[in-house]
Amino acid sequence: MTQAEQISAVDAEETGRSKIWAHSGDSHLMEPDDIWTSRLPKRLSDRAPRAERGEKYELVFIDGQQISRQLNDFMDAMRPPGVRDVQIRLQDLDQEGVWCQLSFPSMGFWTVNINDRELARACARAWNEWAMEDFMAQQDRIFAPAIVPLVDVDDAVAELESAAAQGFQAIFLPTSMPPEREWGFDMWEPLWAAADAANMVLAYHIGTGRENVVYRGPGGAVVNYMETTYPGMRVVTHLVASGALDRHPNLKVLIAEGGAGWVPALGDRMDEAYRQHGMFVRPRLSRLPSEIVRQQVYASFQHDISAVQIIEDTHYNNVMWGDDYPHLEGTYGHTQQTLHQLFDEVDPRIADRVLRGTFEELFNVPRMSDEMRNGR
Amino acid sequence: MTQAEQISAVDAEETGRSKIWAHSGDSHLMEPDDIWTSRLPKRLSDRAPRAERGEKYELVFIDGQQISRQLNDFMDAMRPPGVRDVQIRLQDLDQEGVWCQLSFPSMGFWTVNINDRELARACARAWNEWAMEDFMAQQDRIFAPAIVPLVDVDDAVAELESAAAQGFQAIFLPTSMPPEREWGFDMWEPLWAAADAANMVLAYHIGTGRENVVYRGPGGAVVNYMETTYPGMRVVTHLVASGALDRHPNLKVLIAEGGAGWVPALGDRMDEAYRQHGMFVRPRLSRLPSEIVRQQVYASFQHDISAVQIIEDTHYNNVMWGDDYPHLEGTYGHTQQTLHQLFDEVDPRIADRVLRGTFEELFNVPRMSDEMRNGR
Numbered sequence: 164m165t166q167a168e169q170i171s172a173v174d175a176e177e178t179g180r181s182k183i184w185a186h187s188g189d190s191h192l193m194e195p196d197d198i199w200t201s202r203l204p205k206r207l208s209d210r211a212p213r214a215e216r217g218e219k220y221e222l223v224f225i226d227g228q229q230i231s232r233q234l235n236d237f238m239d240a241m242r243p244p245g246v247r248d249v250q251i252r253l254q255d256l257d258q259e260g261v262w263c264q265l266s267f268p269s270m271g272f273w274t275v276n277i278n279d280r281e282l283a284r285a286c287a288r289a290w291n292e293w294a295m296e297d298f299m300a301q302q303d304r305i306f307a308p309a310i311v312p313l314v315d316v317d318d319a320v321a322e323l324e325s326a327a328a329q330g331f332q333a334i335f336l337p338t339s340m341p342p343e344r345e346w347g348f349d350m351w352e353p354l355w356a357a358a359d360a361a362n363m364v365l366a367y368h369i370g371t372g373r374e375n376v377v378y379r380g381p382g383g384a385v386v387n388y389m390e391t392t393y394p395g396m397r398v399v400t401h402l403v404a405s406g407a408l409d410r411h412p413n414l415k416v417l418i419a420e421g422g423a424g425w426v427p428a429l430g431d432r433m434d435e436a437y438r439q440h441g442m443f444v445r446p447r448l449s450r451l452p453s454e455i456v457r458q459q460v461y462a463s464f465q466h467d468i469s470a471v472q473i474i475e476d477t478h479y480n481n482v483m484w485g486d487d488y489p490h491l492e493g494t495y496g497h498t499q500q501t502l503h504q505l506f507d508e509v510d511p512r513i514a515d516r517v518l519r520g521t522f523e524e525l526f527n528v529p530r531m532s533d534e535m536r537n538g539r
Numbered sequence: 540m541t542q543a544e545q546i547s548a549v550d551a552e553e554t555g556r557s558k559i560w561a562h563s564g565d566s567h568l569m570e571p572d573d574i575w576t577s578r579l580p581k582r583l584s585d586r587a588p589r590a591e592r593g594e595k596y597e598l599v600f601i602d603g604q605q606i607s608r609q610l611n612d613f614m615d616a617m618r619p620p621g622v623r624d625v626q627i628r629l630q631d632l633d634q635e636g637v638w639c640q641l642s643f644p645s646m647g648f649w650t651v652n653i654n655d656r657e658l659a660r661a662c663a664r665a666w667n668e669w670a671m672e673d674f675m676a677q678q679d680r681i682f683a684p685a686i687v688p689l690v691d692v693d694d695a696v697a698e699l700e701s702a703a704a705q706g707f708q709a710i711f712l713p714t715s716m717p718p719e720r721e722w723g724f725d726m727w728e729p730l731w732a733a734a735d736a737a738n739m740v741l742a743y744h745i746g747t748g749r750e751n752v753v754y755r756g757p758g759g760a761v762v763n764y765m766e767t768t769y770p771g772m773r774v775v776t777h778l779v780a781s782g783a784l785d786r787h788p789n790l791k792v793l794i795a796e797g798g799a800g801w802v803p804a805l806g807d808r809m810d811e812a813y814r815q816h817g818m819f820v821r822p823r824l825s826r827l828p829s830e831i832v833r834q835q836v837y838a839s840f841q842h843d844i845s846a847v848q849i850i851e852d853t854h855y856n857n858v859m860w861g862d863d864y865p866h867l868e869g870t871y872g873h874t875q876q877t878l879h880q881l882f883d884e885v886d887p888r889i890a891d892r893v894l895r896g897t898f899e900e901l902f903n904v905p906r907m908s909d910e911m912r913n914g915r
Contacts, residue, residue, distance in 0.1 A: 236818070384819040385813055424853075440760045446757060467810075
């Protein structure tokens with residue numbers, strides 16, 4: 164028995180329920196404080212993303228400019244010990260029943276807000292080196308999407324190609340972009356062509372590319388949470404309506420953490436616009452928007468029961484579960500409880516698809532034993 | 540046989556299919572050009588919303604300021620003869636198989652962008668008078684939500700109460716608001732209390748409160764169409780998270796035209812925020828966000844098959860069909876084809892709910908005969 168299988172057996176005996184093993188399409192690495200200072204020359208590392216803890220808020224700066232402010236309490240709540248140590252983290256995974264994790268950046272998210280081309284290039288490269296050395300070279304269950312510098316598309320292409328050659332399987336992209344750089348513009352075509360050629364997944368993570376506290380008022384925590392969701396929908400709309408995905412039918416897009424139950428509705432709304440406003444639609448597409456979505460767009464969720472419920476009747480089959488480890492909105496500490504609530508009453512084929520199938524369709528992963536796959 | 544029943548019988552004979560009769564939760568009245576000039580003193584009517592047809596674009600002005608620009612072709616495509624004549628319109632309804640219509644404004648939508656308190660009051664009052672005299676007093680199948688002036692909440696309350704006394708059953712509200720006037724702020728509490736007391740539905744229509752062309756680039760027609768959808772989601776989020784709907788459990792909200800398949804996903808996402816970020820959530824609610832949504836939020840769609848598909852498994856039961864008459868994105872000219880495509884294979888109880896039940900739950904309507912209800 165492997166260690167994971169031993170834990171499985173113990174867990175099943177203790178709880179009387181089988182352990183459900185899943186892959187997570189939405190997890191996070193947490194960078195050491197010196198990730199930039201240890202890897203970049205001082206003239207650059209001084210301007211790299213940096214967190215500063217104040218009395219009540221943790222502030223993030225890039226190049227001297229404050230770009231984010233979050234409560235210390237909020238940040239502290241999402242930093243379990245395993246988040247900085249790969250061996251402790253693997254124990255967490257075994258305990259929770261998570262076999263593989265696509266692990267997005269934490270501080271690295273802010274690199275997309277860098278406006279200086281050299282700095283953006285250097286930060287992306289350093290982050291990818293760190294992720295490879297400290298995580299991906301140590302084990303094969305936790306892997307990251309590469310960061311690509313977005314100031315100039317040629318730099319993004321170069322970093323994507325370098326990352327692909329090293330074994331990265333996806334690139335991280337932010338859901339919010341300045342209006343003149345939206346994802347549907349032709350300026351990004353070289354990146355789509357390169358991702359297509361290298362079989363790299365476009366892994367968008369919600370809540371990236373802009374400050375996330377956009378509303379202060381009653382219900383703010385819930386409102387701002389929802390405000391991170393719409394940009395994920397926008398990304399799908401731009402990539403579909405612009406023809407980017409139609410031109411590259413093998414390109415796969417993951418919208419991580421924003422839920423998945425809304426995807427069929429989005430496809431239908433786009434079809435309605437495409438058909439009913441047909442005389443104004445440019446470019447024409449070779450497939451209906453909803454078909455492109457079904458074939459190329461994946462979406463991950465943590466707790467949403469509707470993300471599972473909609474699959475059977477809408478036939479939207481690209482729903483992926485994610486633990487959002489180690490974040491507060493994720494399932495760390497209650498993963499098995501959540502998975503049993505979500506899947507105990509669900510058709511096993513649908514459960515297998517959401518828990519493991521969609522992830523394995525996008526990524527090469529170490530084999531999960533049949534015993535684990537079947538919850539024995 | 541009534542005229543409607545005669546048409547039904549002819550239609551069934553011609554097509555070999557029974558006629559499906561529905562109510563529409565999303566239709567439009569179209570104002571005569573002189574709606575403001577004939578009802579307001581000149582010093583006000585000069586500043587009321589006004590359309591001006593240029594060579595290529597139709598421009599809308601309020602108080603001298605241009606606030607919208609749409610292609611003439613686009614505007615012309617949504618003006619069939621029945622849109623200005625109630626008798627022709629009733630023939631259209633009989634032909635299409637639509638029994639009742641909640642009919643929103645057209646030019647009247649722009650009254651919500653008026654900043655002058657007196658002008659807002661006068662325009663709302665004039666629109667409501669016109670809708671009552673020219674439509675609602677003439678027949679009982681087509682009825683409008685009242686416009687309420689939003690510059691000052693006391694004016695909105697007064698107009699709501701006056702409208703309710705005249706027989707209006709809903710008020711129209713716009714989905715986009717300036718940040719300092721979002722629907723979750725306590726400033727609106729008197730309006731919710733008045734609507735609750737008068738049993739008036741809050742009828743939000745997407746694409747209102749701001750210019751709708753927000754993106755110019757590849758896929759613009761589809762992207763801008765989708766951009767009208769998110770504000771409808773935002774409205775639900777603000778009304779739920781702020782506690783407004785929780786304080787008034789009998790208050791009903793309709794989000795018209797934005798589709799309905801996304802509602803369960805929105806409820807689940809809000810639940811996730813509410814539970815997982817619980818320590819930061821103010822106010823606490825007496826019900827989970829998803830419960831409030833299920834009990835008080837209704838949503839209308841035209842063509843989206845997923846809006847129907849999600850009902851059985853998610854148990855979100857407040858899906859309402861709408862024809863969006865006379866708009867291009869509506870079903871005028873192909874209503875029966877659309878309804879048969881949507882409902883022929885659907886559980887009759889679900890079809891009855893979407894086609895008629897949700898509408899009759901919100902509004903008092905003239906009785907539809909059992910023969911029509913049963914498609915005979």
